Amino acid sequence: EDKVVQSPLSLVVHEGDTVTLNCSYEVTNFRSLLWYKQEKKAPTFLFMLTSSGIEKKSGRLSSILDKKELFSILNITATQTGDSAVYLCAVGGGGSNYKLTFGKGTLLTVNP
Amino acid sequence: NAGVTQTPKFQVLKTGQSMTLQCAQDMNHEYMSWYRQDPGMGLRLIHYSVGAGITDQGEVPNGYNVSRSTTEDFPLRLLSAAPSQTSVYFCASGRGNEAFFGQGTRLTVV
Numbered sequence: 001e002d003k004v005v006q007s008p009l010s011l012v013v014h015e016g017d018t019v020t021l022n023c024s025y026e027v028t029n030f031r032s033l034l035w036y037k038q039e040k041k042a043p044t045f046l047f048m049l050t051s052s053g054i055e056k057k058s059g060r061l062s063s064i065l066d067k068k069e070l071f072s073i074l075n076i077t078a079t080q081t082g083d084s085a086v087y088l089c090a091v092g093g094g095g096s097n098y099k100l101t102f103g104k105g106t107l108l109t110v111n112p
Numbered sequence: 113n114a115g116v117t118q119t120p121k122f123q124v125l126k127t128g129q130s131m132t133l134q135c136a137q138d139m140n141h142e143y144m145s146w147y148r149q150d151p152g153m154g155l156r157l158i159h160y161s162v163g164a165g166i167t168d169q170g171e172v173p174n175g176y177n178v179s180r181s182t183t184e185d186f187p188l189r190l191l192s193a194a195p196s197q198t199s200v201y202f203c204a205s206g207r208g209n210e211a212f213f214g215q216g217t218r219l220t221v222v
Contacts, residue, residue, distance in 0.1 A: 034210060042202060042213035043155070088155065090211075099170070100211060102147075104154040 002027040006089050006103035014111050017079050021106045024071040027093030033072050036088040079110045114138050118203050118214035125193040125221045133188040133217050135203030143206045144186040148199040193221045
């Protein structure tokens with residue numbers, strides 16, 4: 001059975017702090033790992049990683065995948081209150097990007 | 113620019129009632145899926161489809177049916193609602209890369 005574990009489950013920081021969110025996985029026939037941000041409603045896509053060791057960046061967010069150790073991290077630098085959300089990690093496996101297995105998410109709260 | 117549209121946004125059902133959650137996408141995506149999200153459980157895959165006429169079960173399929181007669185639509189049917197099906201339901205579509213999510217349907221079964 002495919003499994004995705006995120007840590008920590010929740011995190012409270014102050015504006016300006018840097019945070020690292022973790023995602024480890026066990027899946028059959030790994031295809032990709034995806035990060036999503038979920039505020040009040042639907043998850044919104046952040047990154048998709050398929051190759052080990054290549055960092056993806058978007059502004060203050062970055063992510064990297066280690067396929068040997070089966071984990072990924074999501075870094076957020078200079079956090080802002082607008083970064084407060086649940087961050088979801090999902091893995092596409094079983095020979096298909098389509099069938100995503102999600103972790104339970106990390107609830108990030110950024111206080112002013 | 114509609115993307116993935118789910119209806120209704122909110123629904124209250126009585127135990128034993130049936131209903132259909134609608135999902136439509138206008139991006140010509142091959143892949144569509146239904147997830148449910150419960151507190152502390154993350155998103156769990158109910159059913160998915162890789163094209164018209166093709167559906168398969170996900171992690172938690174019991175109590176739900178789907179069909180995919182067109183590329184655009186992927187309705188989720190609850191045949192006999194149970195309180196355990198109280199949840200937020202998300203439909204998603206994609207084409208092998210990231211999945212795009214609808215805004216969700218909050219379903220309460222009393």
